[in-house]
Amino acid sequence: MTTKQHLYSMCDEYVESRIQRILKSLKDLEEDMENEGKNSAGDKYETGREMMSEEWNKLSNQLKEFKQQKDTLKLAKSRQDAQHVQLGSLVKTSASNYFVSIPAGKLELDNEIYYAVGANSPVARLLMGKLEGEEFEFNNIRNNILTVN
Structure with missing residues (x-):
């Protein structure tokens, strides 16, 4: 398995564990x-329900x-080098080493550090379209x- 394939796998595990x-x-x-509905009544019930509803919405958005x-990540994997x-x-x-894919953060592989960054991250926007040998600040x-693959 290549370094890039390992990084894809690590990012996939990251996303899947969050999901x-x-x-x-x-x-x-x-x-x-369900338990709140069985055990409560009145204003306390409504407040608890509302708080749970807000939490549900937050988790749904994260999902x-x-x-x-x-x-x-699938789209990134399907791209040709x-x-x-x-x-x-x-x-x-x-x-540093960057893997332009999803914002999964710092990944360590074979005693090297890679930063999985989303395409819209500040560093990725600076890198996009550049070639080996080019400079950026x-x-x-x-x-x-040094290398792009």
């Missing part, structure tokens, strides 16, 4: 809502966001792009 955690929270909340990240930085590129620079530091 599963949210689904469990939604299931637990649904059970709580939607992580499902979109999963779709973005290119010489310029694009969604799905693995970019090694003089300062991030956080007031000049960087060279």
Whole structure:
């Protein structure tokens, strides 16, 4: 398995673990809502229901966001390697290594650090379209792009 394939796998595990955690929270909340209905009445019941409803909406939005990240990851994986930085590129620079895919954060593989960043992140926007050997400035530091694949 290539480095890029490993990083895809790590990002997929990241997203899937978040989705599963949210689904469990939604299931637990649904059970709580059922129990609240059996045990409560009056204003206290309505307040509790409203708080649970807000939590449900928050979790539902998070679930939607992580499902979109999963779709973005699939799109990134389907991209053909290119010489310029694009969604799905693995970019090694003089300062850091970036995997332009989803915002999964710091990933460690074979004693090297990679930062999985979304295509709309500040560093990814600076990198997009650039080629090996080009320079860019991030956080007031000049960087060279060493490899793009």
